[in-house]
Amino acid sequence: MSRLVAKQFPQWAELPVTPVANGGWDNRTFHLGPRMSVRMPSAAEYALAVDKEHRWLPALAPRLPLPVSTPIAKGEPGEGYPFPWSIYAWLDGEPARADRIADPIRFAVDLAEFLAALRQIDPADGPRPGLHNWYRGGTLKTYEGLLRGALTKLAGHVDVDLVTEIWQDALAAPWDGTELWFHGDVAQGNILLSAGQLAAVIDFGTCGVGDPACDLAIAWTLLTVEGRQVFREKLTVDEASWSRGRGWALWKTLTTRASTLDDGDEEADTARRVLDGIIADYVACRGDQPRRGGSRTP
Template identity: 70%
Template sequence: MSLGPPPQRISVDADQVRRLVAGQFPRWADLPVRPVANGGWDNRTFHLGDAMTVRLPSAAEYALAVEKEQRWLPVLAPRLPLPIPVPLAEGRPGAEYPFAWSIYPWLDGEPARRERIADPVGFAADLAGFLAALQSIDCTGAPRPGKHNWFRGGTLRTFDDLVQRSLDGHDVDAEIWRTALETPWDGVERWFHGDVAESNLLLADGELTAVIDFGTCGVGDPACDLAIAWTLLTGDGRRAFRERLSVDDATWARGRGWAFWKTLVTCARTRGRDDREATEARRVLDEIRAEYLES
């Protein structure tokens, strides 16, 4: 299975958003519109007044998630222990913008970088509790892995070509990846978020207060949500996270594989750079290797 070529992204400006809102939701036409700082990659995000956001997919592939989010986030939200974004309205194409789009309430918080987390073990336990609640929700009729979520919740073999091109002869790397690929899933479908990353985990006073961006959510193998154990959590936090979720060895190995493939590809793409993305990718890859060798 191939991921295909990268999507062709489009730009959106505040004037377009004003025209879209005014034309389709005139009750909000007088509210100011301004871009959200670091507003994301898959979507172009704008403040609408002080209490709402407008979220517009940046490519046709990402627009596939709009209907899913409109349908399922209102179902998930009351069953979860932390706030998530629940759409207030669904917009149609217009003002030279070609896709469906959404209006959401604004959720306050700052991205969960390591240095901002007050209690790493408590944070890990809270996040595990959220994911445990998500996995427990009935998934009848829910979306399975596909193009709408870049095959999150499916087989890691989808990413094998990317990994093979990025391996650089480090023996343990090939072993980590082979172990993840060869470890079977029990086939029991569960809900997953699909992109549990620092930018989608919001903090207030160092504590986890909300989980956002469900564009890659679906039902299938929830191991993809375990990648955060290596990309953000400390060693003690990782152990608390695994214990709270009661993760078996097979699921843990696949979760490590999800963390590994993206980190390895990022390391290959940023080789020779010394910015935050490159430095953080190297740190995470070292963390994955060390944890695997200790396991």
């Protein structure tokens, strides 16, 4: 890594390169000195986002109410590394976590305002769903295989009939075809806090234009029940979009739940809690009571 930086960017050759704790899966992230970071795609599919980020992030950043990842320089393959890579300005903050959020309602409002501003940017010529972002902004059917595989593994641990009903409701919820900008991976690790407040949003590798319902998954994966309602109201999310957003949260949570089925760690506990919330929200929106044994997972 140090050799790669030194060869292509000699002006930064003397800066130390150190791994970032929990530096990511799609990209490996390193500190470059005190105020920059290096992001190196971990596979060819993830490298598809590099040119997109360099093309679009400088255009998006000035129109958004919070700091976002902004590339400073683009590196080329070399020194045994096969993909393009990027140098970014470092953004201070700690990854969002429920117990780190000072005011859940204020956080929900601030996040909704950020996504509303992103949606207001002209989508003309923006990147449509594709392999570069794992088809975010497109149909949920792309992920049906993952969901079905997770449900097979979870049989006997979750109410498969009720979960399937929630999924079918999401698939049937129509999108009017209005293309809007979306982040694509609004998740805890990509949201930074400072003193418990929303401070920045990073990692736009899955961004694009299309159906922005994928950005709603955070309503179930991080927000409180009250925050979720405020978030929905602030973004003016209609019933169909909310159902599709619930579907995005569902397939993600089920795959995590299946992969941590035999674990008792924090990730497994979080997956169980989030799935409970998805089910409870669906039942509330449906306007009836959960069937016995169907509202909670073990």
